[in-house]
Amino acid sequence: MTDASLKSLSALPLRVGLVGTGYAARLRAETLKADPRTFLVAVAGHTPEKTQVFCQTYGATMIESWKTLVTSPSVDLVVICTVNRDHGAIARAALEARKHVIVEYPLALDVAEAEALIALAQCQNCLLHVEHIELLGGVHQALKASLPQIGAVFYARYATIKPELPAPQRWNYHQELFGFPLMGALSRLHRLIDLFGTVSTVNCQTRYQKREPTNPYYIACLCNTQLCFNNGILAEVTYGKGETLWQAERKFEVHGEKGALILDGDQGTLVQAGGRYPIEVGSRRGLFAKDTAMVLDHLTTDSPLYITPAESLYTLKVADAARRSAEEGRTIQV
Template identity: 55%
Template sequence: MIRVGLVGTGYAAKLRAEAVNQDDRAKLVGVAGHQPDKTAEFGHTHQTQAFNAWQELINAVDLVIICGVNSEHSKIAQSALESGRHVVVEYPLAIDLQSAQSAIELARSQNRLLHVEHIEILGGVHQAFLKSLAQIGTPFYARYITLTPQNPAPAKWTYNTSLFGFPLVGALSRLHRLIHVFGQVESVSCQNRYWNLNGDRYTGCMCKAQLNFKNGVIADVVYGKGETIWTSERKLEVQGDRGALIFDGDRGVLIHSDGASEIEVGARRGLFT
């Protein structure tokens, strides 16, 4: 039986704990988090031990699942791998390239699993996207927009540049969804703006990137959140030479010369259903 430890007490950690507890091949040994009260409550809810620090947790398990603050992912992964543990980490692996490369090299040298979880590619929208793509011929343009108004902006690590990372690094799934489908990126251009940036803390951001893929597809990615965003949007659009795909929220539509038809979209939570 694999002994599993969780680092983090948020939504992703909750789903991981539930999944581990339902699997007879694994035992959830414990959890570590930043806030002792919240960690203790999490441990009680999921019938596992609350550890004072992730360093202690690593020594008691075979596999570490990292679901905490983005900026700590690579440090915890590095330490776990050095201790001979297997690692599953929510994206991003790191908020800088050098740390990510170091963790990958260490996993190889230690012959240990290092899996970066991209739950978005297991969800219903992405699976419907993959299944429907051939029906629009050769794709040439994609646009992916996620806008989240929050007023007031929460005083959380997700609005902190040093903890969350650059917007499209912290929110890497927005890029990875397209890269998973269209392959190698040849060039990138990007613009970003923060509002009320005070030290590392901000109350709003708007980030736009254009990806030019080796296969000729051009993709625009827009990610915005906070007090300066006024409309909520989650929309993926792909144009091809024989049609288009539009996923607006959890609703999918195929458009071609014969008109428009609905695309069946499964559950958004993917692996965690």
């Protein structure tokens, strides 16, 4: 941020409008309430009843529509924590109203829309921050710090499988609301790209299961993607959830010429010719609070952020290549 953009803000505390009342919104609200630099003034949610309870909990005013919230003169910063489908539209309206914006990934479900939003934020001299807390987590930080110990990397595998029986009829089991699996779950690709750089080709296969063909909610999805990085590293990403997946998995493996790093859940292991050695892995707790605090530091002191919108956009382009690969049945050049 620049001094000129900071002048567009009201004096501290910054007045924040929140769109959403789910898990991420609750964690954001708790952080905003605890930080003296911010005042949570308004919340717009999906249902009036749930939004009213949320507002009572956090001392905010309920706004019936996000369209009203983002244009309110009493809001300086808009935090978007709602269904993926609506991220782009809300961010655009907020930026057009000259508000600073925090949005959970993905920025949008359409690459062209995301590109236009980044350009709009620059034109409006407003902050556009796309959250990627996976980069702040203990597992990713431990993995990144340990990479030099295994030499030149040639293969990585990242699998997250979540059995749910019964599958909930929630927005994250809805193709339109959640988006293509690796767009909705963009962090599965972003961690690999943060570690290994740009991608040359993508090959992806995706399967959905539904009880009824006309029901917009699926009961399971499985997405398997192979990435070839420009530096020659091969990687495989498996993302699945739902009723017909029976074994949970959260595992990240990186194999190199001098050993391997195995992150299984919250446990880390370095495997080398001489044996197996534990890796200290930090906590996954408090990451939304850390992300929020870093944004506030950036807005008030111009300190650097850990992620740029352009970096998130690049991963979105890779996810879109995976979508096209799954739909067209062919390898896609990125």
